[in-house]
């Protein structure tokens with residue numbers, strides 16, 4: 001125990017003294033942290049709570065009303081109510097009718113949707129991993145890639161990030177995918193959901209949006225909501241821009257019929273199919289402490305301040321992209337429209353992504369090496385770095401601070417073999433970072 005406590009202290013210190021630039025990370029509030037570490041961790045709650053007679057708009061009644069639920073264990077009066085709160089708030093955030101808050105992670109959420117809608121061997125059309133798609137969108141090393149057939153779309157022009165929609169349509173007509181999957185982990189522009197939905201309708205595919213990275217921007221009004229274009233399912237993580245605990249979430253239109261009976265695979269049955277595919281299809285007991293923390297985070301994201309946060313995330317990213325370009329960083333897609341920046345450091349400075357990551361980490365700024373589209377270099381030593389503004393914006397950084405961040409990154413790359421200079425930069429970053437306390441310290 002004492003070793004772990006000590007490591008928790010050290011991690012707190014690392015976070016305080018540095019700045020998080022990894023675009024998939026964030027800093028949660030004290031409330032989220034407390035719920036994550038609560039006694040809900042003790043409880044088994046296989047099954048689902050019931051909403052009988054409740055609307056998803058009335059948190060007070062949702063939190064008060066004890067109803068019979070479809071669970072496999074007793075003692076659920078509190079877990080039912082906390083899960084219902086998480087569901088209702090998630091629905092309100094995204095304009096969904098139904099939410100499954102049980103997926104343990106973004107990957108689990110995607111697996112559940114695939115399993116809900118497809119048979120082994122069926123085809124999914126998703127973004128090329130090298131062009132920004134996620135591992136769960138068919139990386140050969142994943143289980144999904146061994147069960148389903150993944151086909152791809154990508155960027156037509158990496159200097160603008162424009163997607164090749166003609167190619168997407170051509171592949172869709174040829175391959176007749178059961179799912180068209182919109183979503184990405186390393187793409188800095190905004191997808192044309194309308195075009196993708198039109199292609200999906202042409203071939204009768206389920207329209208699935210994996211919004212893991214941009215979910216917080218959607219609820220903050222800074223990114224379009226795929227539901228507005230007729231998408232059927234949204235999956236997301238809850239810990240990236242959404243700023244909740246580590247976890248997954250699945251949102252749909254329509255309502256659950258009887259989750260205990262296997263329904264036909266029709267669009268109308270999607271909510272029921274997804275609940276069954278999550279539990280018992282691909283998971284056992286839900287992590288109730290995480291679901292409690294999701295409920296807290298969703299309430300925070302419903303507040304008007306969250307819109308200001310999302311706006312600032314995008315403003316900061318734009319400014320950071322500009323400042324980086326001034327210093328000679330070559331950016332994939334030429335800039336950013338969201339929270340994320342992908343830079344080709346090999347082309348910019350003749351330095352590999354891995355070396356750049358190590359040098360920048362050395363001074364207390366964390367980001368990650370990343371492949372660029374059609375990277376000539378191997379995945380462990382790729383050409384690029386990926387970074388973003390969600391976490392530093394939570395710390396309180398504004399546009400003008402982005403100039404400093406960009407300069408430090410460039411200085412670290414330049415000084416990558418000069419330990420004395422790196423140590424000096426590290427002190428500067430530390431002094432700066434300590435001025436911006438973690439939300440859990442406030």
Ligand SMILES: *Cc1c(COP(=O)(O)O)cnc(C)c1O
Pocket residue numbers: 024104105106107108110133134136183184185210211212213237247248
């Ligand atoms: C991060 C991410 C995931 C996976 O989330 P985990 O919680 O790490 O499993 C899935 N899809 C996309 C697009 C992501 O960016």
